[in-house]
Amino acid sequence: MNPLQSYHSYQSLPPLAGVGTFEEAAAEGLGVQECVRRLKRYHYGFQRLWQTALARIASEPIYEIKMGLSHHAHLAAEHIGALRARVAEMRHPPLGLDIVPDAHLQRFFDEILGTSDPFAYLSGLYQHALPALRRGIERHLDETNPLADAPSVRLLKHALTEIDAMLVWGQEASARLREHAPEDTKMAVDVWLGELESWLRAAGDLDGTQERPDTPLPEPRHSAVPFVFDRVPARDERFPDPYNMGVHAEAFLHDERFADRDKVLMMYYRRLREIDVPEMMAPILYEMLQAAGDEERGGHPWLFYQEMTRQLWDEARHAMMGEVGFAKLGIDWPKLVRINFTWSKGLNEQLTPKERHAVLWYIEQGQMGKSGKRYEWEVGRDSEDPFAELIQDYDWADEVLHARIGRDWYVQGFDTVHEAAEYGSACWDKVMSDWHAWKAQGLTEHFNWWPALYQEACRLRGEDPDTTTESFDTSYAETRADLQRIAAGSG
Numbered sequence: 001m002n003p004l005q006s007y008h009s010y011q012s013l014p015p016l017a018g019v020g021t022f023e024e025a026a027a028e029g030l031g032v033q034e035c036v037r038r039l040k041r042y043h044y045g046f047q048r049l050w051q052t053a054l055a056r057i058a059s060e061p062i063y064e065i066k067m068g069l070s071h072h073a074h075l076a077a078e079h080i081g082a083l084r085a086r087v088a089e090m091r092h093p094p095l096g097l098d099i100v101p102d103a104h105l106q107r108f109f110d111e112i113l114g115t116s117d118p119f120a121y122l123s124g125l126y127q128h129a130l131p132a133l134r135r136g137i138e139r140h141l142d143e144t145n146p147l148a149d150a151p152s153v154r155l156l157k158h159a160l161t162e163i164d165a166m167l168v169w170g171q172e173a174s175a176r177l178r179e180h181a182p183e184d185t186k187m188a189v190d191v192w193l194g195e196l197e198s199w200l201r202a203a204g205d206l207d208g209t210q211e212r213p214d215t216p217l218p219e220p221r222h223s224a225v226p227f228v229f230d231r232v233p234a235r236d237e238r239f240p241d242p243y244n245m246g247v248h249a250e251a252f253l254h255d256e257r258f259a260d261r262d263k264v265l266m267m268y269y270r271r272l273r274e275i276d277v278p279e280m281m282a283p284i285l286y287e288m289l290q291a292a293g294d295e296e297r298g299g300h301p302w303l304f305y306q307e308m309t310r311q312l313w314d315e316a317r318h319a320m321m322g323e324v325g326f327a328k329l330g331i332d333w334p335k336l337v338r339i340n341f342t343w344s345k346g347l348n349e350q351l352t353p354k355e356r357h358a359v360l361w362y363i364e365q366g367q368m369g370k371s372g373k374r375y376e377w378e379v380g381r382d383s384e385d386p387f388a389e390l391i392q393d394y395d396w397a398d399e400v401l402h403a404r405i406g407r408d409w410y411v412q413g414f415d416t417v418h419e420a421a422e423y424g425s426a427c428w429d430k431v432m433s434d435w436h437a438w439k440a441q442g443l444t445e446h447f448n449w450w451p452a453l454y455q456e457a458c459r460l461r462g463e464d465p466d467t468t469t470e471s472f473d474t475s476y477a478e479t480r481a482d483l484q485r486i487a488a489g490s491g
Protein backbone atom coordinates (compact mmCIF):
# COMPACT_ATOMS: atom_id res chain seq x y z
CA MET A 1 0.00 0.00 0.00
CA ASN A 2 1.10 3.57 -0.71
CA PRO A 3 2.19 4.99 2.68
CA LEU A 4 0.95 8.42 1.61
CA GLN A 5 -2.60 7.15 1.85
CA SER A 6 -2.31 6.64 5.56
CA TYR A 7 -0.51 9.92 6.18
CA HIS A 8 -2.66 12.82 7.38
CA SER A 9 -2.09 16.43 8.29
CA TYR A 10 -2.76 17.59 11.83
CA GLN A 11 -6.50 17.96 12.44
CA SER A 12 -6.98 17.56 8.67
CA LEU A 13 -5.69 21.09 8.17
CA PRO A 14 -4.90 21.82 4.50
CA PRO A 15 -1.37 20.48 4.07
CA LEU A 16 1.75 21.73 2.31
CA ALA A 17 0.81 25.40 2.53
CA GLY A 18 -1.65 24.85 -0.29
CA VAL A 19 0.92 24.26 -3.04
CA GLY A 20 -0.46 20.80 -3.89
CA THR A 21 -1.48 17.39 -2.65
CA PHE A 22 0.91 14.88 -1.04
CA GLU A 23 0.77 12.79 -4.23
CA GLU A 24 1.78 15.80 -6.34
CA ALA A 25 4.49 16.89 -3.91
CA ALA A 26 5.87 13.34 -3.68
CA ALA A 27 6.17 12.97 -7.46
CA GLU A 28 9.60 13.28 -9.02
CA GLY A 29 8.89 16.06 -11.49
CA LEU A 30 11.52 18.08 -13.33
CA GLY A 31 15.06 18.32 -11.98
CA VAL A 32 16.78 21.70 -11.70
CA GLN A 33 18.70 21.18 -14.92
CA GLU A 34 15.60 20.39 -16.98
CA CYS A 35 13.65 23.14 -15.23
CA VAL A 36 16.31 25.71 -16.12
CA ARG A 37 16.55 24.41 -19.69
CA ARG A 38 12.82 24.94 -20.17
CA LEU A 39 12.73 28.33 -18.41
CA LYS A 40 15.41 29.54 -20.81
CA ARG A 41 13.22 28.56 -23.74
CA TYR A 42 10.23 30.49 -22.35
CA HIS A 43 12.64 33.35 -21.79
CA TYR A 44 13.66 33.13 -25.43
CA GLY A 45 9.99 33.13 -26.51
CA PHE A 46 9.23 36.26 -24.48
CA GLN A 47 12.44 37.90 -25.76
CA ARG A 48 11.40 37.39 -29.34
CA LEU A 49 7.86 38.65 -28.69
CA TRP A 50 9.33 41.72 -26.99
CA GLN A 51 11.83 42.39 -29.79
CA THR A 52 9.26 41.86 -32.55
CA ALA A 53 6.95 44.36 -30.86
CA LEU A 54 9.78 46.89 -30.48
CA ALA A 55 10.69 46.43 -34.14
CA ARG A 56 7.12 47.34 -35.22
CA ILE A 57 5.85 50.04 -32.88
CA ALA A 58 7.22 52.96 -34.92
CA SER A 59 6.65 51.72 -38.48
CA GLU A 60 3.26 50.07 -37.92
CA PRO A 61 0.71 52.65 -39.09
CA ILE A 62 -2.39 51.30 -37.33
CA TYR A 63 -2.81 53.06 -34.00
CA GLU A 64 -4.60 50.20 -32.21
CA ILE A 65 -1.82 47.79 -33.18
CA LYS A 66 0.86 50.24 -32.02
CA MET A 67 -0.91 50.39 -28.66
CA GLY A 68 -1.38 46.62 -28.39
CA LEU A 69 2.27 46.00 -29.22
CA SER A 70 3.33 48.62 -26.65
CA HIS A 71 1.30 46.79 -24.02
CA HIS A 72 2.61 43.35 -24.93
CA ALA A 73 6.20 44.58 -25.12
CA HIS A 74 5.80 45.68 -21.50
CA LEU A 75 4.20 42.42 -20.35
CA ALA A 76 6.87 40.39 -22.13
CA ALA A 77 9.64 42.51 -20.57
CA GLU A 78 8.23 41.92 -17.09
CA HIS A 79 8.17 38.14 -17.63
CA ILE A 80 11.66 38.22 -19.09
CA GLY A 81 12.82 39.96 -15.91
CA ALA A 82 11.10 37.37 -13.70
CA LEU A 83 12.51 34.43 -15.68
CA ARG A 84 16.02 35.87 -15.63
CA ALA A 85 15.83 36.28 -11.88
CA ARG A 86 14.55 32.71 -11.42
CA VAL A 87 17.30 31.21 -13.58
CA ALA A 88 19.85 33.25 -11.63
CA GLU A 89 18.52 31.74 -8.39
CA MET A 90 19.22 28.25 -9.65
CA ARG A 91 22.46 28.62 -11.57
CA HIS A 92 25.80 30.39 -11.21
CA PRO A 93 26.89 32.80 -13.94
CA PRO A 94 27.33 32.71 -16.84
CA LEU A 95 23.62 31.99 -17.11
CA GLY A 96 23.59 31.65 -20.89
CA LEU A 97 20.31 33.52 -21.10
CA ASP A 98 21.28 35.18 -24.34
CA ILE A 99 22.22 31.99 -26.13
CA VAL A 100 19.77 30.97 -28.84
CA PRO A 101 18.40 27.66 -27.55
CA ASP A 102 17.50 26.13 -30.91
CA ALA A 103 18.25 27.16 -34.52
CA HIS A 104 14.81 26.07 -35.74
CA LEU A 105 13.10 28.08 -33.02
CA GLN A 106 15.22 31.03 -34.05
CA ARG A 107 14.09 30.55 -37.65
CA PHE A 108 10.46 30.35 -36.48
CA PHE A 109 10.72 33.76 -34.82
CA ASP A 110 12.87 35.26 -37.60
CA GLU A 111 10.11 34.35 -40.05
CA ILE A 112 7.57 36.28 -37.96
CA LEU A 113 9.90 39.25 -37.54
CA GLY A 114 10.52 39.32 -41.29
CA THR A 115 6.88 39.82 -42.34
CA SER A 116 5.74 43.36 -42.97
CA ASP A 117 1.98 42.83 -43.15
CA PRO A 118 0.37 43.25 -39.71
CA PHE A 119 -2.14 40.51 -40.56
CA ALA A 120 0.78 38.11 -41.12
CA TYR A 121 2.89 39.02 -38.10
CA LEU A 122 -0.06 39.20 -35.71
CA SER A 123 -1.22 35.78 -36.97
CA GLY A 124 2.28 34.40 -36.49
CA LEU A 125 2.61 35.82 -33.00
CA TYR A 126 -0.85 35.13 -31.66
CA GLN A 127 -1.95 32.02 -33.55
CA HIS A 128 1.39 30.22 -33.29
CA ALA A 129 4.12 31.74 -31.10
CA LEU A 130 2.16 32.60 -27.96
CA PRO A 131 0.07 29.40 -28.07
CA ALA A 132 3.36 27.45 -28.26
CA LEU A 133 4.71 29.36 -25.26
CA ARG A 134 1.47 28.64 -23.45
CA ARG A 135 1.68 24.89 -24.20
CA GLY A 136 5.21 24.77 -22.85
CA ILE A 137 4.29 26.53 -19.63
CA GLU A 138 1.23 24.31 -19.13
CA ARG A 139 3.39 21.20 -19.56
CA HIS A 140 5.86 22.63 -17.07
CA LEU A 141 3.10 23.21 -14.52
CA ASP A 142 1.82 19.67 -15.13
CA GLU A 143 5.19 18.01 -14.83
CA THR A 144 7.16 19.93 -12.24
CA ASN A 145 7.04 19.27 -8.52
CA PRO A 146 4.81 21.98 -7.03
CA LEU A 147 6.66 22.01 -3.72
CA ALA A 148 10.26 21.71 -4.90
CA ASP A 149 9.77 24.10 -7.85
CA ALA A 150 7.20 26.38 -6.19
CA PRO A 151 8.99 29.64 -7.14
CA SER A 152 8.87 28.69 -10.86
CA VAL A 153 5.24 27.57 -10.54
CA ARG A 154 4.31 30.93 -9.10
CA LEU A 155 5.89 32.98 -11.87
CA LEU A 156 4.65 30.64 -14.61
CA LYS A 157 1.06 30.81 -13.36
CA HIS A 158 1.32 34.57 -13.47
CA ALA A 159 2.77 34.38 -16.99
CA LEU A 160 -0.08 32.12 -18.09
CA THR A 161 -2.71 34.62 -16.94
CA GLU A 162 -1.09 37.39 -18.94
CA ILE A 163 -0.45 35.20 -21.98
CA ASP A 164 -4.18 34.42 -22.00
CA ALA A 165 -5.01 38.12 -21.93
CA MET A 166 -2.51 38.76 -24.74
CA LEU A 167 -4.05 35.94 -26.78
CA VAL A 168 -7.52 37.46 -26.46
CA TRP A 169 -6.32 40.76 -27.90
CA GLY A 170 -3.97 39.25 -30.48
CA GLN A 171 -6.35 36.65 -31.87
CA GLU A 172 -9.17 39.17 -32.08
CA ALA A 173 -6.85 41.65 -33.82
CA SER A 174 -5.59 39.12 -36.36
CA ALA A 175 -9.18 37.95 -37.03
CA ARG A 176 -10.28 41.55 -37.75
CA LEU A 177 -7.33 42.11 -40.09
CA ARG A 178 -8.12 38.83 -41.82
CA GLU A 179 -11.63 40.10 -42.58
CA HIS A 180 -10.10 43.12 -44.31
CA ALA A 181 -7.37 41.22 -46.18
CA PRO A 182 -7.72 40.39 -49.91
CA GLU A 183 -8.29 36.71 -50.78
CA ASP A 184 -4.82 36.19 -52.24
CA THR A 185 -3.18 37.65 -49.11
CA LYS A 186 -5.20 35.31 -46.92
CA MET A 187 -4.13 32.34 -49.01
CA ALA A 188 -0.47 33.36 -48.97
CA VAL A 189 -0.53 33.93 -45.21
CA ASP A 190 -2.16 30.55 -44.62
CA VAL A 191 0.55 28.79 -46.63
CA TRP A 192 3.19 30.65 -44.65
CA LEU A 193 1.56 29.82 -41.31
CA GLY A 194 1.77 26.14 -42.27
CA GLU A 195 5.50 26.57 -42.89
CA LEU A 196 5.85 28.38 -39.59
CA GLU A 197 4.39 25.37 -37.82
CA SER A 198 7.05 23.16 -39.48
CA TRP A 199 9.84 25.23 -37.94
CA LEU A 200 8.21 24.93 -34.56
CA ARG A 201 7.83 21.15 -34.87
CA ALA A 202 11.45 20.88 -35.97
CA ALA A 203 12.39 22.63 -32.71
CA GLY A 204 10.45 20.04 -30.70
CA ASP A 205 7.88 22.77 -29.92
CA LEU A 206 8.83 25.96 -28.11
CA ASP A 207 9.87 24.10 -24.97
CA GLY A 208 11.84 21.50 -26.94
CA THR A 209 10.12 18.57 -25.24
CA GLN A 210 8.36 17.04 -28.26
CA GLU A 211 9.46 14.52 -30.85
CA ARG A 212 11.15 16.25 -33.80
CA PRO A 213 9.66 14.89 -37.04
CA ASP A 214 12.00 13.73 -39.75
CA THR A 215 10.28 15.66 -42.54
CA PRO A 216 11.89 18.17 -44.92
CA LEU A 217 11.86 21.80 -43.83
CA PRO A 218 10.43 24.65 -45.94
CA GLU A 219 12.63 27.28 -47.57
CA PRO A 220 12.87 30.42 -45.41
CA ARG A 221 10.32 32.84 -46.83
CA HIS A 222 10.49 36.08 -44.82
CA SER A 223 13.86 35.48 -43.21
CA ALA A 224 15.91 34.56 -46.27
CA VAL A 225 17.54 37.99 -46.01
CA PRO A 226 18.29 39.70 -42.68
CA PHE A 227 15.53 41.87 -41.24
CA VAL A 228 15.89 45.58 -42.00
CA PHE A 229 14.68 47.74 -39.14
CA ASP A 230 12.56 50.77 -40.05
CA ARG A 231 12.62 53.53 -37.42
CA VAL A 232 10.49 56.03 -39.34
CA PRO A 233 7.10 56.45 -37.67
CA ALA A 234 4.00 55.78 -39.74
CA ARG A 235 0.36 56.56 -38.98
CA ASP A 236 -3.01 55.42 -40.29
CA GLU A 237 -5.60 57.58 -42.09
CA ARG A 238 -6.89 59.12 -38.86
CA PHE A 239 -3.66 61.14 -38.80
CA PRO A 240 -3.93 62.86 -42.21
CA ASP A 241 -1.88 65.98 -41.44
CA PRO A 242 1.13 64.74 -39.48
CA TYR A 243 3.29 67.87 -39.97
CA ASN A 244 0.58 70.18 -38.63
CA MET A 245 2.02 72.53 -36.01
CA GLY A 246 -0.84 74.98 -36.31
CA VAL A 247 -2.15 74.92 -32.72
CA HIS A 248 0.13 75.83 -29.86
CA ALA A 249 -1.50 73.75 -27.14
CA GLU A 250 0.85 74.89 -24.38
CA ALA A 251 0.27 78.59 -25.15
CA PHE A 252 -3.46 77.97 -24.73
CA LEU A 253 -2.99 75.95 -21.55
CA HIS A 254 -1.02 78.69 -19.85
CA ASP A 255 -3.23 81.58 -20.96
CA GLU A 256 -5.32 82.87 -18.06
CA ARG A 257 -8.06 84.15 -20.35
CA PHE A 258 -9.23 80.63 -21.06
CA ALA A 259 -11.47 78.35 -18.99
CA ASP A 260 -10.17 75.15 -17.45
CA ARG A 261 -12.76 72.96 -19.13
CA ASP A 262 -11.66 74.31 -22.53
CA LYS A 263 -8.06 73.68 -21.55
CA VAL A 264 -9.06 70.06 -20.96
CA LEU A 265 -9.58 69.71 -24.73
CA MET A 266 -5.98 70.80 -25.26
CA MET A 267 -4.81 68.36 -22.59
CA TYR A 268 -6.62 65.50 -24.32
CA TYR A 269 -4.82 66.56 -27.50
CA ARG A 270 -1.50 66.59 -25.65
CA ARG A 271 -2.19 63.15 -24.21
CA LEU A 272 -3.13 61.62 -27.57
CA ARG A 273 -0.04 63.20 -29.10
CA GLU A 274 2.03 61.09 -26.68
CA ILE A 275 1.62 58.30 -29.24
CA ASP A 276 4.92 59.68 -30.53
CA VAL A 277 6.82 58.63 -27.39
CA PRO A 278 6.45 54.84 -27.90
CA GLU A 279 7.35 55.50 -31.55
CA MET A 280 10.52 57.16 -30.38
CA MET A 281 11.38 54.86 -27.45
CA ALA A 282 10.92 51.52 -29.23
CA PRO A 283 13.69 52.29 -31.76
CA ILE A 284 16.02 53.46 -28.95
CA LEU A 285 15.66 50.05 -27.33
CA TYR A 286 15.71 48.02 -30.53
CA GLU A 287 18.77 49.77 -31.91
CA MET A 288 20.71 49.71 -28.63
CA LEU A 289 19.99 46.02 -28.38
CA GLN A 290 21.20 45.33 -31.91
CA ALA A 291 24.22 47.62 -31.63
CA ALA A 292 26.34 45.32 -29.51
CA GLY A 293 24.52 42.05 -29.98
CA ASP A 294 22.27 40.33 -27.48
CA GLU A 295 25.09 39.30 -25.18
CA GLU A 296 26.05 42.81 -24.10
CA ARG A 297 22.64 44.30 -24.89
CA GLY A 298 24.20 47.56 -26.00
CA GLY A 299 26.15 47.95 -22.81
CA HIS A 300 23.07 48.05 -20.58
CA PRO A 301 21.90 45.54 -17.99
CA TRP A 302 18.52 43.92 -18.58
CA LEU A 303 16.80 46.14 -16.01
CA PHE A 304 17.41 49.16 -18.23
CA TYR A 305 15.34 47.57 -20.99
CA GLN A 306 12.65 46.41 -18.61
CA GLU A 307 12.17 49.86 -17.06
CA MET A 308 12.34 51.67 -20.37
CA THR A 309 9.70 49.31 -21.78
CA ARG A 310 7.47 50.06 -18.81
CA GLN A 311 7.87 53.74 -19.60
CA LEU A 312 7.09 53.07 -23.26
CA TRP A 313 3.82 51.42 -22.21
CA ASP A 314 2.95 54.33 -19.91
CA GLU A 315 3.32 56.71 -22.82
CA ALA A 316 0.99 54.52 -24.92
CA ARG A 317 -1.49 54.56 -22.01
CA HIS A 318 -1.33 58.35 -21.88
CA ALA A 319 -2.16 58.50 -25.58
CA MET A 320 -5.13 56.20 -25.04
CA MET A 321 -6.28 58.25 -22.03
CA GLY A 322 -6.50 61.24 -24.39
CA GLU A 323 -8.38 59.13 -26.92
CA VAL A 324 -10.87 58.07 -24.22
CA GLY A 325 -11.22 61.70 -23.11
CA PHE A 326 -12.32 62.77 -26.58
CA ALA A 327 -14.53 59.70 -27.06
CA LYS A 328 -16.21 60.32 -23.69
CA LEU A 329 -17.10 63.87 -24.75
CA GLY A 330 -18.47 62.58 -28.07
CA ILE A 331 -15.78 64.40 -30.03
CA ASP A 332 -14.72 62.92 -33.37
CA TRP A 333 -10.97 63.48 -32.88
CA PRO A 334 -9.80 62.09 -36.25
CA LYS A 335 -11.98 64.73 -37.92
CA LEU A 336 -11.39 67.65 -35.56
CA VAL A 337 -7.85 67.24 -34.21
CA ARG A 338 -4.61 66.98 -36.18
CA ILE A 339 -2.17 64.82 -34.25
CA ASN A 340 1.33 65.30 -35.64
CA PHE A 341 4.37 63.03 -35.67
CA THR A 342 7.03 65.68 -36.10
CA TRP A 343 8.72 64.94 -32.79
CA SER A 344 9.20 61.18 -33.16
CA LYS A 345 10.05 61.51 -36.85
CA GLY A 346 12.63 64.24 -36.26
CA LEU A 347 14.32 62.43 -33.41
CA ASN A 348 14.26 58.99 -35.03
CA GLU A 349 15.67 60.25 -38.30
CA GLN A 350 18.23 62.71 -36.99
CA LEU A 351 19.62 61.47 -33.68
CA THR A 352 21.45 58.41 -32.38
CA PRO A 353 19.67 56.25 -29.77
CA LYS A 354 21.74 57.80 -26.99
CA GLU A 355 20.95 61.32 -28.18
CA ARG A 356 17.23 60.51 -28.36
CA HIS A 357 17.33 59.20 -24.81
CA ALA A 358 19.01 62.46 -23.76
CA VAL A 359 16.22 64.52 -25.34
CA LEU A 360 13.56 62.37 -23.73
CA TRP A 361 15.01 62.85 -20.26
CA TYR A 362 15.61 66.56 -20.86
CA ILE A 363 11.97 67.13 -21.77
CA GLU A 364 10.59 64.96 -18.98
CA GLN A 365 12.63 66.57 -16.24
CA GLY A 366 11.36 69.91 -17.59
CA GLN A 367 7.81 68.71 -16.80
CA MET A 368 8.61 68.28 -13.13
CA GLY A 369 8.32 72.00 -12.27
CA LYS A 370 5.19 73.81 -11.10
CA SER A 371 4.12 74.67 -14.64
CA GLY A 372 4.43 71.10 -15.87
CA LYS A 373 2.55 68.04 -14.75
CA ARG A 374 1.29 69.59 -11.50
CA TYR A 375 -0.28 72.44 -13.46
CA GLU A 376 -2.03 70.05 -15.85
CA TRP A 377 -3.46 68.14 -12.91
CA GLU A 378 -4.69 71.42 -11.35
CA VAL A 379 -6.41 72.32 -14.60
CA GLY A 380 -8.07 68.88 -14.60
CA ARG A 381 -9.15 69.29 -10.97
CA ASP A 382 -10.62 72.75 -11.58
CA SER A 383 -12.29 71.80 -14.84
CA GLU A 384 -15.23 69.98 -13.23
CA ASP A 385 -14.41 67.07 -15.52
CA PRO A 386 -13.53 64.27 -13.04
CA PHE A 387 -12.10 62.15 -15.85
CA ALA A 388 -9.65 64.89 -16.79
CA GLU A 389 -8.53 65.15 -13.17
CA LEU A 390 -8.13 61.37 -12.95
CA ILE A 391 -5.99 60.95 -16.04
CA GLN A 392 -3.81 63.95 -15.20
CA ASP A 393 -3.28 62.52 -11.74
CA TYR A 394 -1.91 59.29 -13.24
CA ASP A 395 -0.09 61.05 -16.04
CA TRP A 396 1.75 63.08 -13.40
CA ALA A 397 2.56 60.03 -11.26
CA ASP A 398 3.84 58.14 -14.30
CA GLU A 399 5.97 61.06 -15.45
CA VAL A 400 7.57 61.28 -12.00
CA LEU A 401 8.48 57.62 -12.40
CA HIS A 402 9.93 58.38 -15.84
CA ALA A 403 12.07 61.17 -14.44
CA ARG A 404 13.43 58.64 -11.93
CA ILE A 405 14.09 56.09 -14.69
CA GLY A 406 15.92 58.82 -16.60
CA ARG A 407 18.04 59.71 -13.56
CA ASP A 408 18.99 56.07 -13.04
CA TRP A 409 19.84 55.20 -16.61
CA TYR A 410 20.71 58.45 -18.33
CA VAL A 411 21.95 61.00 -15.79
CA GLN A 412 24.20 58.48 -14.07
CA GLY A 413 26.38 58.52 -17.20
CA PHE A 414 27.38 62.15 -16.44
CA ASP A 415 29.36 63.78 -13.62
CA THR A 416 26.58 66.23 -12.78
CA VAL A 417 22.88 66.70 -13.53
CA HIS A 418 23.81 70.00 -15.12
CA GLU A 419 26.04 68.24 -17.66
CA ALA A 420 23.30 65.74 -18.45
CA ALA A 421 20.90 68.63 -19.06
CA GLU A 422 23.38 70.48 -21.25
CA TYR A 423 23.86 67.40 -23.39
CA GLY A 424 20.10 66.79 -23.64
CA SER A 425 19.52 70.39 -24.64
CA ALA A 426 22.33 70.29 -27.22
CA CYS A 427 20.88 67.13 -28.75
CA TRP A 428 17.44 68.73 -28.94
CA ASP A 429 19.04 71.75 -30.65
CA LYS A 430 20.39 69.49 -33.37
CA VAL A 431 16.94 68.38 -34.49
CA MET A 432 15.76 70.36 -37.47
CA SER A 433 12.14 71.33 -37.06
CA ASP A 434 11.25 73.82 -39.74
CA TRP A 435 7.68 75.11 -39.54
CA HIS A 436 8.04 77.33 -42.62
CA ALA A 437 9.86 74.77 -44.76
CA TRP A 438 7.18 72.14 -44.12
CA LYS A 439 4.58 74.62 -45.32
CA ALA A 440 6.67 75.67 -48.32
CA GLN A 441 7.18 72.03 -49.29
CA GLY A 442 3.43 71.45 -49.21
CA LEU A 443 3.69 68.95 -46.35
CA THR A 444 1.08 70.86 -44.35
CA GLU A 445 -0.89 74.09 -44.27
CA HIS A 446 -0.57 74.21 -40.45
CA PHE A 447 -4.36 74.52 -40.46
CA ASN A 448 -5.72 75.94 -37.18
CA TRP A 449 -8.08 73.18 -36.10
CA TRP A 450 -8.88 74.70 -32.71
CA PRO A 451 -11.99 76.80 -33.58
CA ALA A 452 -13.86 73.82 -35.07
CA LEU A 453 -12.94 71.59 -32.11
CA TYR A 454 -14.05 74.27 -29.66
CA GLN A 455 -17.30 74.94 -31.54
CA GLU A 456 -18.12 71.23 -31.48
CA ALA A 457 -17.43 71.03 -27.73
CA CYS A 458 -19.75 74.02 -27.20
CA ARG A 459 -22.45 72.47 -29.38
CA LEU A 460 -22.27 69.27 -27.31
CA ARG A 461 -22.58 71.32 -24.11
CA GLY A 462 -25.50 73.27 -25.58
CA GLU A 463 -23.68 76.59 -25.16
CA ASP A 464 -22.64 79.45 -27.38
CA PRO A 465 -18.90 79.74 -28.07
CA ASP A 466 -16.97 82.49 -26.35
CA THR A 467 -15.47 84.81 -28.96
CA THR A 468 -12.03 85.19 -27.37
CA THR A 469 -11.62 81.44 -26.89
CA GLU A 470 -12.89 80.71 -30.38
CA SER A 471 -10.41 83.07 -31.98
CA PHE A 472 -7.30 81.47 -30.43
CA ASP A 473 -4.84 81.31 -33.30
CA THR A 474 -1.31 80.77 -32.02
CA SER A 475 0.77 78.25 -33.92
CA TYR A 476 4.23 76.98 -33.15
CA ALA A 477 5.65 79.24 -35.90
CA GLU A 478 5.99 82.42 -33.92
CA THR A 479 7.28 80.97 -30.68
CA ARG A 480 10.89 81.50 -29.73
CA ALA A 481 12.78 78.50 -31.02
CA ASP A 482 13.95 77.15 -27.66
CA LEU A 483 10.50 77.48 -26.09
CA GLN A 484 8.96 75.95 -29.15
CA ARG A 485 11.15 72.93 -28.78
CA ILE A 486 10.29 72.42 -25.15
CA ALA A 487 6.61 73.05 -25.67
CA ALA A 488 6.18 70.91 -28.75
CA GLY A 489 8.11 68.02 -27.36
CA SER A 490 6.34 65.02 -25.93
CA GLY A 491 7.66 63.00 -23.09
Ligand SMILES: [Fe+2]
Nearest residue numbers: 274318395491
Ligand atom coordinates in the same frame (compact mmCIF):
# COMPACT_ATOMS: atom_id res chain seq x y z
FE1 LIG B 1 2.18 61.65 -20.25
Ligand SMILES: [Fe+2]
Nearest residue numbers: 274277315491
Ligand atom coordinates in the same frame (compact mmCIF):
# COMPACT_ATOMS: atom_id res chain seq x y z
FE1 LIG C 1 4.73 61.17 -21.59
Ligand SMILES: [Fe+2]
Nearest residue numbers: 364399402491
Ligand atom coordinates in the same frame (compact mmCIF):
# COMPACT_ATOMS: atom_id res chain seq x y z
FE1 LIG D 1 7.02 60.08 -19.78
